[in-house]
Amino acid sequence: MDADWEQYQSAGEAALQEGDFAAAEVIWRAAYQKARSFKKYDPRVSITLEGLSEALWHQGKFNEAQILVQHTLAIFAKTRGVDHPDYGIVCKNLAMLYHFQGKYLEAEPLYRQSMTILTKDLSPDNPDVLAVRTNYADLLKLLGRQEEAEQLNSEMLTGGNLTRSGQYQSVEPSSVDNLQPEPAEQSTESTANTNANNAADPWAQLRVEALRYAEMNALPAAENAWKQAIEMAQRFPVNDPRLPTSLEGLAEVYWKQGRFDLAEPLCRRCFNIYESVLGPEHADVGVITNNLAMLYHAMGKLQLAESMYRRSLPIRVLTLGPEHPAVFNLMMNYSNVLIALGRAVEAEEMKARFAGNSQGRWTRSGVHAAIDFEVSETLMESSADLPILGERK
Numbered sequence: 001m002d003a004d005w006e007q008y009q010s011a012g013e014a015a016l017q018e019g020d021f022a023a024a025e026v027i028w029r030a031a032y033q034k035a036r037s038f039k040k041y042d043p044r045v046s047i048t049l050e051g052l053s054e055a056l057w058h059q060g061k062f063n064e065a066q067i068l069v070q071h072t073l074a075i076f077a078k079t080r081g082v083d084h085p086d087y088g089i090v091c092k093n094l095a096m097l098y099h100f101q102g103k104y105l106e107a108e109p110l111y112r113q114s115m116t117i118l119t120k121d122l123s124p125d126n127p128d129v130l131a132v133r134t135n136y137a138d139l140l141k142l143l144g145r146q147e148e149a150e151q152l153n154s155e156m157l158t159g160g161n162l163t164r165s166g167q168y169q170s171v172e173p174s175s176v177d178n179l180q181p182e183p184a185e186q187s188t189e190s191t192a193n194t195n196a197n198n199a200a201d202p203w204a205q206l207r208v209e210a211l212r213y214a215e216m217n218a219l220p221a222a223e224n225a226w227k228q229a230i231e232m233a234q235r236f237p238v239n240d241p242r243l244p245t246s247l248e249g250l251a252e253v254y255w256k257q258g259r260f261d262l263a264e265p266l267c268r269r270c271f272n273i274y275e276s277v278l279g280p281e282h283a284d285v286g287v288i289t290n291n292l293a294m295l296y297h298a299m300g301k302l303q304l305a306e307s308m309y310r311r312s313l314p315i316r317v318l319t320l321g322p323e324h325p326a327v328f329n330l331m332m333n334y335s336n337v338l339i340a341l342g343r344a345v346e347a348e349e350m351k352a353r354f355a356g357n358s359q360g361r362w363t364r365s366g367v368h369a370a371i372d373f374e375v376s377e378t379l380m381e382s383s384a385d386l387p388i389l390g391e392r393k
Contacts, residue, residue: 005034005044012051021058028052046075046365053093054362062097069094076365086365088117092132093363099135104142111136128363134332203232203242210249219253226250239277244270251291264295286315290330302337309334 008031015024028051035048049072056065073094076087095110115132122129133152140149210225226249233243247266254263271288278284293308313334316327335347 005031005048008034009044009047009051012055016051016054021055024055025052025059028055041075041079046072046079049075050090050364054364057093057097057362062101066094066097066101069097083117083120085117085121088114088121089128089363089365091117092128092135095132096135096362099139104139107139108136108143111139130328130332131363203229203246206232207242207245207249210253214249214253214256219257223250223253223257226253244273247273248288255291255295260295260299264292264299267292267295281315281318283315283319286312286319290316290326293330294333297333297337302340306334306337306341309337 008027012024012027012031015021015027028048031048032052035042035045038045049068053065053068053072056062056068069090073087073090076084076090080086091110091114095107095114098104098107098110111132115129115136118129118132137149137152140146140152206225206229210222210229213219213222213225226246229246230243230250233240233246236242247270251263251266251270254260254266267288271285271292274282274285274288289308289312293305293312296302296305296308309330313327313330316324316330320327331350335350338344338347338350
């Protein structure tokens with residue numbers, strides 16, 4: 001190993017983490033000069049290329065970053081294959097560079113390829129999947145392919161699930177004004193007692209049935225079980241959490257079926273319960289408000305959707321942090337509503353505020369999680385042929 005390169009890597013990563021991108025560029029350029037003496041497919045080469053290109057990206061130096069990312073993509077094609085998630089990540093980064101430079105025709109196939117690769121290995125709610133879908137949809141609009149863009153946006157919105165609130169774990173029984181929590185998880189020693197209690201509680205049995213049916217995608221059966229649970233829960237005390245639990249469960253089933261008009265009053269009822277019992281800034285109010293916004297959005301009730309997204313966003317940012325995938329998804333849905341309402345400037349301002357951790361985020365591949373310096377001899381035959389970069393400007 002090269003001690004100097006390792007020191008440069010460590011310092012370069014630290015500078016990127018701190019947001020000092022000018023310093024990061026200087027450090028990674030020094031690492032780059034060291035990497036030019038390594039073999040072509042030495043893992044340190046691609047790590048250096050990614051580190052330097054990220055520093056350049058954040059400073060708007062897209063031309064040089066593009067050269068480095070193209071080289072990284074060629075390396076990954078050889079060492080990882082064109083179906084590997086790392087290859088998909090670098091495709092996304094290169095597509096972003098083309099996109100930001102107005103090279104839309106070059107960006108389009110890369111976004112498409114990245115989306116195909118990443119959706120095979122990552123969940124639909126993963127921020128990188130959401131980011132590439134969002135950027136691809138924006139690019140399709142610029143290319144005049146509005147219907148394809150709308151289809152992508154629709155898949156992002158309706159493809160996910162309504163988010164279930166967490167009040168059953170988070171509410172403290174310190175006041176009669178709060179919902180009373182369900183019993184905490186029991187130890188393995190008391191599992192038999194728990195099962196016996198569930199057997200004695202018809203509502204609990206219905207809940208278990210509904211969840212099991214939903215997991216099996218037997219949605220009509222899940223709907224029927226939740227309806228029975230709601231009917232039973234309406235006889236419980238006003239601060240009992242079983243009613244909102246049941247309402248949320250049925251709303252989620254309706255959402256999955258695309259029956260948004262039936263889900264909306266259930267979510268509205270949950271919202272009223274949570275706001276009055278938990279307070280207007282509670283995390284669960286943020287969850288249910290976002291669900292209402294998504295429902296109104298899907299129903300085309302854009303003014304109502306906008307007000308709910310506006311209400312939910314600060315709560316979700318506060319409770320989850322700005323980099324959470326749920327916050328990113330909320331922000332993008334909100335911005336799409338603003339665009340549909342003719343408020344594109346506001347939408348772009350919002351995207352800019354989240355650019356550091358959303359669709360404009362530079363994504364690193366997973367190679368540096370565990371560096372393996374044992375490279376096949378067939379890939380070590382030729383020396384590194386890295387492009388020659390100009391001096392830092």
